[in-house]
Amino acid sequence: MCSNIQEDDVAIVMVPFPAQGHLNQLLQLSCLISSSYDLPVYYVGSAIHNRQARVRANALNPSDIAKIHFHDIPTPEFASPPPDFNAMSKFPSQLQPSWDASMLLRESIASFLRDISSKSRRVVVVHDSLMSYNVQDVSSLHNAESFLFNCISVFTLYCLISLSMGMPVKLEEELLKKLPSIEGTLTDEIKNLGASQSPYMDIRSGDIHNTSKVIEGEFLDLLAQVPSKQVKKQWAIGPILPIKLDCVSNKNDVCLEWLNKQPPRSVLYVSFGTTTSFSDREIKELAMGLEQSKQRFL
Template sequence: MAQAQSGEKEDPTKVRNSDLSTSMCSYENLPNHELANLKQDHEVVLVMVPFPAQGHLNQLLQLSCLISSYGLPVYYVGSATHNRQAKVRANALNPSDIAKIHFHDLPTPEFASPPPDFNALSKFPSHLQPSWNASMLLRELIASFIRNISSKSRRVVIVHDCLMSYNVQDVSSLPNAESYIFNCISVFTLYYSICLFYGMSVQLGEELLKKLPSLEGIMSDEVRDFTNSQNPYMDIRSGDIHNTSKVIEGKFLDLLAQAEINQNKKQWAVGPILPTKLDHSSNRNNTCLEWLNKQPPRSVIYISFGTTTSLSDREIKELAVGLEQSKQKFIWVLRDADRGDIFTGKARRVELPEGFEERVKEVGLVVREWAPQPEILAHSSTGGFMSHCGWNSCIESITMGVPIAAWPMHSDQPNNGFLVTEILKIGLLVREWEKREELVSASTIENVVSKLMASEEGDGIRKRAEELGEAVRRSTEIGGASRIELDSFIAYITR
């Protein structure tokens, strides 16, 4: 896509750089002797500027490792606290590849780090707002770092979260620097948002338009203002990178290109950026994977609502009863939402119905600590995923060919759930977005789990999910759509 838009002939010496080994990430390995072709003077340096929320930190770190595997130096720039968080939770990434990333720790501004309100009707994690506000104090430190790097390089390429646009605005004052937004959301969500912003009609069939979830209640007014405050600084960018594949969202990538035609921004769909061939050695003794090793193929549903959702005691009780009544095997990650600083404060210990864990010990596993989600989804015993539908979780599940029981909670999640269930048809909806403030009953949960895991309809959904996953994984190999896009991006920034 980007190759067609750039209008420039690629320098064959640059294309050779794009063939370097990408050993740990999504893309197929190349012979190590190719590394000998790499210049050591690091003419082009990349600076990653993530937004301080787990799903964003994680995706930018995955992309850092992917780009670093082309032999380019990559700096990951953020507050010391959030850089530490990114490293501690680097699921599925090989430690030796993370070691190649240059983490540049900025002093962490002081901010309140309250616990989540698990009884709030809105699931939006407003308790994280102080940490997000504090991140806007990093502009001068980021600008100083980029100026320093730019004085020693032919070109500095800044790849940043769209929510950090304000912080990287000084890029425009440097003659040898250019910036790109990395979008941590689905292209469908981005396209839908642009249509609403410009008053354009959404190009979907009539039946799908009727089912499209409203944007009401997806976020707080404060975060909407925060997001809007980034808009004036987004035009500085030279293009957009997307964590998706043409195999998944080709139609919406084309529609997005049409919608943004006047902005003349380049687009690259390089996803999935997570490793598709996972190194399990670092998780050999993990309780979840050991338990999965003893289960039949595709028999287990994995339940996790990410790092920004807290369930109330009533919701947890209904979910526990629903899982028990479904009689399906499960792994349930039962954790509260993150605080702004995950290294402070004591997490709430949720109480399950009396005797629950003892009664289900033959069929279920409750996990209260951090779980290796990509490895769980990649395991042959995993046959379904009950998810909040954050894009990180969606892209992991899609890549591993696992169907989704979609239970969106806030932000882009209702749109992602719609993409999964109505467009890709690789999942079932647990509850409609319009009923988000109603308690989901145990019987509803039992029915959805049973349908996904033990019915003909569920088998059909799983078959589609597996076929899509296989196609997505192929797209990351040499000659595949996503590999071509990534090579194109590398060729462009090293031109």
Template sequence: MDNINENFEILKKTQENEVAIVMVPFPAQGHLNQLLQLACLISSSYDLPVYYVGSATHNRQARVRANALNPSDIAKIHFHDIPTPEFASPPPDYNALRKFPSQLQPSWDASMLLRESIDSFLRDISSKARRVVVVHDTLMSYNVQDVLSLHNAESYIFNCISVFTLYCLMSLSVGISLQLDEELLKKLPSFEGIITDQLKNLGASQIPYMDIRSGDIHNSSKVIEGAFLDLLAQVASKQEKKQWAIGPILPTKLDCVANRNNMCLDWLDKQPSRSVLYVSFGTTTSFSDREIKELAMGLEQSKQRFLWVLRDADRGDVFTGEDRKIELPEGFEERVEEIGLVVREWAPQPEILAHSSTGGFMSHCGWNSCIESITMGVPIAAWPMHSDQASNSFLVTEVLRIGLIVREWEKREELVSASSIENGVRKLMASEEGDAIRKRAEELGEVVRCSTENGGSSQIELDSFIAHITR
């Protein structure tokens, strides 16, 4: 009975608003997270009905890990679970020299079988709303292709990567030389080896269906990447697609978030201002025992305060399988007890970065982590692992100049020594150069946060997108 009432209320709200928005994320944490943030932003700010469509396990993953989002906003999102074929969910290979998360490939392959179910759902919504607006990940273009057959539906790609990375990839794919300063061009990391052949093939299979879209949305801001938005518009001019830079889409005021009762935040409350290095490598990085030992020694030898989130990379289904027990050097946690905290569970990253005690972030430079760090004004010690992370780290360190490199992308298969880690940590957290980087990061963070307020560039872009889809 409850389900019938709930469905009636959803239908009633859809009809009242006339426009229904359907989010179709790619099943990887950084993608699930950004589309859920966007869903909550649109639902709470514009009171439009928003549907979040994916497999039951990935919808659950998005909800459970919803950092920085208000539970009451998540409660307004209509999650629609689509039956997904069973897929293998192997553990990550933590000894692999290449850090690409190949263990996720079976779950990505399974997600390519959702076209019919998504089409059926869209047809149902289409019959009840004046317009259906599908916002989807680039890598889900194949699955939403039937938007074309619906008279009142249109689709938009939401790009989960930086505009800089997208500009570089698009330029290279069409054979256009990059419009970068000559000195920057010399330092630009190679795009060779950033992904596996399997993911490259999956990406290529989406290309025939990408032109269906009516425009592109970016989780970035003109104040961060204005120059690259202009360059991207030049490269994509023949496509005649509208562009909106509406980021950062994460909440920028985190005072009222439910995560306040958290051991990380409690510990940070006791530390001096800007004194703590936050260390986290996201959900797709696994370190070998030797790499963890070097990292632990480097942090200890730096004698700087740190909060280290020590977790293995995700499986395709994060709710199955035993987590690996990652061993630290004997006595390490006891020796660093006064200055360090090691956390082995999910951590509230945006809130940690927003905390006044956090003064730096050692990161793999996934775009989620970059945009969160930039927004909160925290400088980055960059250690890229795969995919877009090398170009993001270049953007952060060479273009925006709000970070430094811990490990060069070209040396990605080499062991990073404790002394290299120690030096990088000291430079960021306890040197004049680090202070200058931090000052630039704090100034940029302030400008970025202002861009999301009334009259700011990102808020204007978001209002423009909403006005366009509700026209």
């Protein structure tokens, strides 16, 4: 659905990257801003990804989601191949066609921003780092500014920036030894997509992180010391997880019921996120290994 742009004092525009972990975090932030500050929030993306964000939302109050103005942008058709379980890399490269298509949204997003800018005193654009190219025209609007929202941990961001700049990673020796290699974790295509965003990051006013100083204070300080144009003024506003579980679809799930009965710090939580693909055989082997470990796990 495409929202009608209203006349607002301040308008918030969210521009997520079309991958589930990115879509979900910006939707959570959208609901937080909309419900806490009663500001209009426009969630901008392709129709299929806007729908995906809504359908897969969990623990968010449906009435909060209903307040968000989802603005659908026409997107060129793209291929949607199945995962290749035999690929050398587990990275979900089957999503690359949709990401390539998302890089063609600049003109449509610019048109939307111009329209909303003409009807608002101030426009605040919060965008994913991988959508920097698409929101570059915010710099031409006198009453708009943009902020980059990082969906990855500050620890990961700091390490990636340091390594890309050939700088030493300033971590404790024991932690440094445990730092895994990033070789083979990303495809050349996604690396190139990330690199292509760099020239358009200077226009942003600052960076927003889905973390807190309590959780990652050490790494926020390290990131602030990096002599790079990639690092701007920072705000740690997270975790932005919903604080109430009234709307969790599985709140009565046996997993949570079981978890509440376990001793503190006794359960392993195992998650591979959305950036990998496993075959049924691999999933079964992982499950059997966990079961045979005799450790409590989810």
